[in-house]
Amino acid sequence: MTQNTSSEDSGLQESFLSHLYELRDRVIKAGVAILIVFVSLVYWAPDIFHLFAQPLLEALPAGGKMIVTDVTGSFFVPMKVTMLVAFIIALPIVMYQLWAFIAPGLYLHERKLIVPLVVSSYTLFIVGMAFAYFLVFPTVFKFMASYNAPLGAEMSTDIDNYLSFAMTTFLAFGITFEVPVVVVVLVRMGLVTLAKLKEIRSYVIVGAFIVAAVVTPPDILSQLLLAVPMVILYELGLLVARFYVPKPDGDEADHTSETAQT
Incomplete structure (x- = not known):
């Protein structure tokens, strides 16, 4: 032992x-x-x-x-x-x-x-x-x-x-322009469902303006130039993520295939 x-x-x-x-x-x-x-x-x-x-x-x-x-x-x-x-x-x-x-x-x-x-x-x-x-x-x-x-x-x-x-x-x-990639990865890995990401859309919009207010100069124009693209990119991520929703048996099949290769 x-x-x-x-x-x-x-x-x-x-x-x-x-x-x-x-x-x-x-x-x-x-x-x-x-x-x-x-x-x-x-x-x-x-x-x-x-x-x-x-x-x-x-x-x-x-x-x-x-x-x-x-x-x-x-x-x-x-x-x-x-x-x-x-x-x-x-x-x-x-x-x-x-x-x-x-x-x-x-x-x-x-x-x-x-x-x-x-x-x-x-x-x-x-x-x-x-x-x-x-x-x-x-x-x-x-x-x-x-x-x-x-x-x-x-x-x-x-x-x-x-x-x-x-x-x-x-x-x-x-980093802001990476939002679509983050959304797709979260959905594809099964960490968050697409429905949940759509549900929290309003919180994301508020968060986008908060982030923009923190990282940009203290004028409304530059804040809008960051917050608005962030929201648009989030919506783009939701649109693209529809094609990457994992299939129910996908993980099991991949695991079996990888085990067979090993």
């Missing part, structure tokens, strides 16, 4: 360590992918930052400009922006490594969702960032510039503060 218990403990420990080693390898592969892209782009870091700051530069009044208040800001801020761009470009590899790590613990029908989920998640994240860059940034910056004019205040933004604002906004809109 003692030997059996010891053998089981040893097996669990080996299994745990093997998972840790695999996680380490996955993280290293994702990090190397990001580093390779970053090194490839670092030469153009100033140009990348200029493109990154373009929405604010175009909204500044005549004579307005961005400033540097930190001695090393003019070097490190463009490097941070370039690293952000490298991460976005390498994001499909990062997401694949994540899904590949958790795939062995999934059923066969769940594994088939990996590629569609990676592709759709990445696409929607990029669309969310593009929405923020091309629509939200110009709208918010022009509003702020026009609001400063009657006050007689000169609008000069530190590049580090702009980076923090832009990254927070990119992240907020990127």
